[in-house]
Amino acid sequence: MFGKGLATGLEITLKELFTPKVTIQYPEERAPLPARFHGRFTLDKEACIACGLCQNACPNRVINCVRTKVDKKNVLTGYHMDIQYCLFCGLCVEACPKGALRFSQDFEMACYHRENVPLVLLAEGDRPACDVSAAGGKEVKAGD
Amino acid sequence: MITGTDLRDRLEHDIKTDRYVLNMGPQHPATHGVFRVVLTLDGEVIVNAEAVCGYLHRGIEKLAEARTYTQVIPYTDRMDYLAAMLNNLGYVQTLEKMMGVEVPERAEYIRVICAELTRIASHLISVGTYSIEIGGITGFFYCLRDREKILDLIEMISGSRMTVSYMRVGGVSEDLPAEFLPQVKKLMKELPAAFDEYDGLITGNEIFQARTKFVGVLNPETAINYSASGPMLRASGVNWDLRKARPYSVYDRFDFEVPLGRNGDCFDRFRMRILEMRQSVRIIEQALEGLPEGPFMGKAPKVIKPPVGEMYHEIEGARGILGYYLVSDGSPKPYRMHVRRPSFINLGLLSELCRGWKLADVVAILGSVDIVLGEVDC
Ligand code: SF4
Numbered sequence: 028m029f030g031k032g033l034a035t036g037l038e039i040t041l042k043e044l045f046t047p048k049v050t051i052q053y054p055e056e057r058a059p060l061p062a063r064f065h066g067r068f069t070l071d072k073e074a075c076i077a078c079g080l081c082q083n084a085c086p087n088r089v090i091n092c093v094r095t096k097v098d099k100k101n102v103l104t105g106y107h108m109d110i111q112y113c114l115f116c117g118l119c120v121e122a123c124p125k126g127a128l129r130f131s132q133d134f135e136m137a138c139y140h141r142e143n144v145p146l147v148l149l150a151e152g153d154r155p156a157c158d159v160s161a162a163g164g165k166e167v168k169a170g171d
Numbered sequence: 172m173i174t175g176t177d178l179r180d181r182l183e184h185d186i187k188t189d190r191y192v193l194n195m196g197p198q199h200p201a202t203h204g205v206f207r208v209v210l211t212l213d214g215e216v217i218v219n220a221e222a223v224c225g226y227l228h229r230g231i232e233k234l235a236e237a238r239t240y241t242q243v244i245p246y247t248d249r250m251d252y253l254a255a256m257l258n259n260l261g262y263v264q265t266l267e268k269m270m271g272v273e274v275p276e277r278a279e280y281i282r283v284i285c286a287e288l289t290r291i292a293s294h295l296i297s298v299g300t301y302s303i304e305i306g307g308i309t310g311f312f313y314c315l316r317d318r319e320k321i322l323d324l325i326e327m328i329s330g331s332r333m334t335v336s337y338m339r340v341g342g343v344s345e346d347l348p349a350e351f352l353p354q355v356k357k358l359m360k361e362l363p364a365a366f367d368e369y370d371g372l373i374t375g376n377e378i379f380q381a382r383t384k385f386v387g388v389l390n391p392e393t394a395i396n397y398s399a400s401g402p403m404l405r406a407s408g409v410n411w412d413l414r415k416a417r418p419y420s421v422y423d424r425f426d427f428e429v430p431l432g433r434n435g436d437c438f439d440r441f442r443m444r445i446l447e448m449r450q451s452v453r454i455i456e457q458a459l460e461g462l463p464e465g466p467f468m469g470k471a472p473k474v475i476k477p478p479v480g481e482m483y484h485e486i487e488g489a490r491g492i493l494g495y496y497l498v499s500d501g502s503p504k505p506y507r508m509h510v511r512r513p514s515f516i517n518l519g520l521l522s523e524l525c526r527g528w529k530l531a532d533v534v535a536i537l538g539s540v541d542i543v544l545g546e547v548d549c
């Protein structure tokens with residue numbers, strides 16, 4: 028009978044009217060993110076050994092890790108990411124032998140100005156090489 | 172006095188109309204991206220339909236030449252972005268074949284689960300958007316609602332919803348998280364009921380059937396001649412599914428059917444996808460049952476350096492046969508990569524299918540081919 032299919036369809040939509048709503052009202056409500064979510068990066072400055080493996084693993088040359096040689100040892104003095112070119116593939120995080128580079132759950136990375144886009148995980152001035160050498164390779168803390 | 176037959180005779184023979192050219196796209200909702208069809212029309216009838224692609228060309232094949240083999244994986248995600256896991260799978264399997272890397276059982280099962288989940292997610296988009304193109308917006312939301320659940324699962328495994336970069340040469344990048352198994356089992360129980368809903372909402376709808384049945388008929392010979400594959404080919408009744416015909420990974424261990432169409436029309440091509448999703452659910456259920464314990468990563472060298480030579484390997488992607496051709500010069504970067512993208516090759520049939528149909532059918536025909544522009548342009 029013509030119209031039977033239409034009626035079946037309407038029946039389905041009518042049933043759906045009484046099921047709980049699935050739409051999440053962002054930003055008032057937030058969906059739970061899984062533990063492995065690929066969000067903004069975090070860097071554990073203490074754990075990082077400045078090996079540069081993350082930089083080499085990146086397919087798009089996003090990472091620039093600035094290293095300074097202190098007492099024959101590499102010390103991380105800067106860590107920049109041109110995150111606008113990042114594919115969020117996770118190859119860098121996977122390459123890190125110390126687990127220093129990680130993803131966080133922060134996904135709200137939009138900003139108003141282009142110059143704010145690059146992600147600076149360690150600014151050069153924050154940890155000058157001379158301070159690092161003075162403290163015997165350890166980071167100098169304020170007040171020390 | 173002029174009779175009706177006379178009038179028609181005159182209209183057809185005496186009154187000549189000029190052919191004209193109409194651009195459909197590059198910005199058109201039914202093209203699923205940036206894509207143009209140059210239609211030559213005689214009144215409302217299609218005389219020729221020329222596909223113009225390239226608007227989304229990023230040169231992935233060329234980019235690959237400047238990346239190491241592992242670094243190419245994220246780029247494969249961005250070809251058929253609706254079915255990234257399948258793209259990953261084809262690429263890593265090509266490399267494994269080249270280097271003779273053994274993949275552990277567990278990794279193979281995880282791969283099958285991910286691949287079939289992606290196939291369902293991809294077909295859901297195809298089914299949903301096809302419903303919109305025929306004019307039924309409601310169906311789309313039902314499909315997207317369920318696709319969201321699959322994307323949540325994929326995100327749980329890989330951390331990304333669409334561009335997953337999950338597979339590696341020798342296995343997968345991470346093991347399945349503990350919370351994954353109960354959720355995927357629950358979803359597999361729910362999905363068949365959802366497919367029934369789509370059948371009730373879309374497939375059984377008389378208007379939908381009137382618009383798609385016996386429209387854009389593709390006969391098996393033409394399909395084979397144009398090297399069509401996937402649901403497009405099987406809708407014409409040709410039984411060719413690589414998962415059955417030349418099993419790769421562990422597909423030979425699962426019991427599933429290859430749905431076949433009868434008429435090769437738009438309706439069959441649409442229906443093929445719903446039937447395939449049902450089979451994918453069967454495969455996933457069996458894979459979950461047989462999921463062995465063990466490592467998720469085999470013994471693959473840290474630096475992927477395949478021996479000098481070339482390799483072609485193909486798998487059954489969501490849209491058809493997805494093939495990777497890699498040439499190695501012994502360095503850690505591919506010398507040449509070429510991808511046989513099913514959308515691109517299926518799209519070649521567009522003109523053949525559209526000819527003689529009305530302008531309004533172009534959308535129905537194009538939708539039934541189910542192209543993804545990321546893959547067409549690569
Ligand atoms: S996620 Fe991928 S693209 Fe982004 S910085 Fe890491 S390796 Fe590079």
Ligand code: SF4
Pocket residue numbers: 074075076077078079080081082092122123124125126127128
């Ligand atoms: S791979 Fe890890 S330890 Fe090495 S430089 Fe990068 S963040 Fe630091």
